[in-house]
Amino acid sequence: MTTTGRPEDPGLVSAATNGDTAAFEALVRAHSGPVYAHALRFFGEPQAAEDVVQEVFVKVFRSIHSFDGNAAFSTWLYRITRNTCLDMLRTGRRRPVPVDVLDVSLTAPDDPAAEAITTATVEHAMRALAPEDRDALSAIGLFGMSYSEAARALDIPEGTVKSRVFRARKTLASALRPGGGDR
Numbered sequence: 001m002t003t004t005g006r007p008e009d010p011g012l013v014s015a016a017t018n019g020d021t022a023a024f025e026a027l028v029r030a031h032s033g034p035v036y037a038h039a040l041r042f043f044g045e046p047q048a049a050e051d052v053v054q055e056v057f058v059k060v061f062r063s064i065h066s067f068d069g070n071a072a073f074s075t076w077l078y079r080i081t082r083n084t085c086l087d088m089l090r091t092g093r094r095r096p097v098p099v100d101v102l103d104v105s106l107t108a109p110d111d112p113a114a115e116a117i118t119t120a121t122v123e124h125a126m127r128a129l130a131p132e133d134r135d136a137l138s139a140i141g142l143f144g145m146s147y148s149e150a151a152r153a154l155d156i157p158e159g160t161v162k163s164r165v166f167r168a169r170k171t172l173a174s175a176l177r178p179g180g181g182d183r
Contacts, residue, residue, distance in 0.1 A: 009073040017064050024064070028057050031074065034142040035081050041126045041134055042085045056084050071149060078143045079153050082135060125175040129168050136164035 009030075015023030032053055039052035059080055067076050126134060139150035139161070147165075151158040 010069065013064065013067060013069070013073050017067070024061060027060075027073070031077055032057070034074070035077065037142050038078075038081050038138045039085055040123065041138060042131075043088075044123075044127045048088070052081065052084055052088065055088075056081050059084065071152065072145070074143045075145055075149045075153050078139055078145065082153075125172050128175065129171055133164045133168035133171070136161050137168040140165050 009027070012023045012027050012030075016027055035056050036049050036053050039049035040046065043049060043052070056077070060077065067073065126137075129137070135154060136150060139145045139153055140147070145153065147158050147161050150161045154161065
């Protein structure tokens with residue numbers, strides 16, 4: 001079993017597998033934030049993200065007995081989250097909100113709502129990334145996976161994960177630069 005992820009996860013997973021609903025609820029509380037953030041970045045709308053969180057944890061509840069512990073729980077959860085988003089997209093139940101990366105701009109630093117607007121701007125810029133770059137960055141940044149864990153979860157070489165994360169960070173830095181990415 002890997003040691004990446006939250007140190008309490010193996011105990012909670014074991015207890016949840018044995019029917020402990022309090023342990024399952026603790027897993028949901030501990031991991032719903034990254035699941036929601038990934039889905040929000042994927043679809044760009046809060047209602048879709050909430051639907052994904054609900055569906056993901058229903059799937060986790062139904063299949064937690066199949067978690068074998070060969071990877072971190074967060075890695076397994078990431079795959080379920082990603083596949084749920086892709087399934088919802090494929091079946092047409094949800095569509096990502098289109099985003100123009102050149103339309104991203106920051107507010108003035110003295111604006112009292114700057115932090116909230118900056119957060120929204122970052123989310124907007126994340127949705128503008130290529131899906132494969134966003135997936136790699138989410139695996140590393142949101143789910144806390146190592147590059148090798150992300151490579152296994154995404155079923156791509158580790159070097160590809162590194163290049164996608166690099167490209168995503170570079171694109172975000174450019175898009176979030178004052179002036180909206182203009183050079």
